[in-house]
Amino acid sequence: MRRVCALIVSLSCSALLASEARAQESTWLQDRQYREGAGIRAGDFEIHPGVGAEFGYDSNYYMRHSDEDPIGSLRLRVSPHIAAATLGAQRRDDGEQPSVNFRAELGATYNEFFPVHGGRNDADVDSMSNQRNIGGNLLLNLDIAPGREWSGNIYAGVERTIQATESGGLESFGSEGTFNRLMPQAGAELIWAPGSGMLDWRLGYEFTGTFFEDGNLSGVNNFRNDIITRGRWRFLPRTALMYDARFGFITYPDGGASTVNKTDSHPLRTRLGINGLVTPSFGVLGLVGWGSSFYTDDPQDFDSLLAQAELRWYFTPATTDDPGKVAATNSSIAVGFIRDFEDAYIGTYLERDQGYVRFNYLFGGTFLLVIKGAAGAVVYPDQDAPDFGNGGGWTDIRVDGTLFGEWRIKDWIAANAELAYTGYFSDTVLDAGTTAGGIANLNALGYNRIRAFIGARVFW
Helix, strand or coil: CCCHHHHHHHHHHHCCCHHHHHHHCCHHHHHHHHCCCCEEEEEEEEEEEEEEECCCCCCCCCCHHHHHCCCEEEEEEEEEEEEEEEEECCCCCCCCCCEEEEEEEEEEEEEEEEEEEEEECCCHHHHHHHHCEEEEEEEEEEEECCCCCCCEEEEEEEEECCCCCCCCCCCCCCCCCEEEEEEEEEEEEEEEECCCEEEEEEEEEEEEEEEEEHHHHHHHHHEEEEEEEEEEEECCCCCCEEEEEEEEEEECCCCCCCCCCCCCCEEEEEEEEEEEEEEEEEEEEEEEEECCECCCCCCCCCEEEEEEEEEEECCCCCCCCHHHHHHCCCCCCEEEEEEEEECCCCCCCEEEEEEEEEEEEEEECCCEEEEEEEEEEEECCCCCCCCCCCCCECCCEEEEEEEEEEEECCEEEEEEEEEEEEEEECEEEEEEEEECCCCCCEEEEEEEEEEEEEEEECCC
């Protein structure tokens, strides 16, 4: 029980935000418009194979506080991927919309570690070498009758996310003592777009799950069912009124069986706002709404404002009047703010209030520069039933930054470099009791982490 409590404490620090798992991936992997080339035609399909290799330095893979002896390591990651899809608009001879569009993606990332400094002792340092791992994802997507008045979308996939504990996993490719988890996803959506397309409305369902491979963490395994609706009405040629709502059913099937008493909930989110192009180069997004968590057996609920605001400048004027169809890879800069909440592994929920900036520019069609930054508060409410001895609430500050550059040497080969930083600033130390030897199980939430990589890749 003591060991399990310590795992949950560490999990609260290192795995609360989905962005932490994404930090294991290179920027070019996170968006297929960066990842893929023109593709290879095979009958009515196009194939997009590729592989990238990067070597660099990770200052704190275990995400330890500076007082907990972080281990710095050289790191190699190799990422093969392949996608198959029905022909895109550029390759269709007739220019008409097909009755169905299909796409399948398969990718993996292998990591190897070479510790260079830090650690509590030789065994602690050696544990870094045992962190070698393979993560990956599979995604299937089917668009039915795209572009028609009535259309639909069906998708399914699974991802294996790799993440070490604060003390390090125990075995190569193993699950014991890690936060490695399987995350399945599936959903469907019905779309109505009458007339000229000035109005479209969507009604859908989505299933997501999080299942840890370490059996000691079964108490935080969960699955989620969401009913989703969203709509858009273009009341001006370049401006749309937007609405989205989501009602969920989050279930912890073994909650409380092994660790903390996790509570099922029914989160509700609803937002209304506008998305528009003020000029062909300047866009605005504004959404405001309300969110409530509705925990089943806990009065400690989030019940407050949700909001997002964003200003965007396109260096190359948009070629469409529809703000929803401006390509995400258009050279642009955006600044914004978002307020939201999510389930927490400590207590019930946490609140996020975050500002962000994104810049991407493709110079002469050969050099891509991407800059991303985010900073904001992570707010934990007062703990009505504290799991680890912290009855009062607290607020932490999280800062993320990424600088990525890629030189497209040819249409199929590129060299890249990436520098990333994560800072989690917190004075909170969580107490998970004592070990069998009477040593306190304490975990300081704060940490700093730097990643720097250079690499090359081939892609089609």
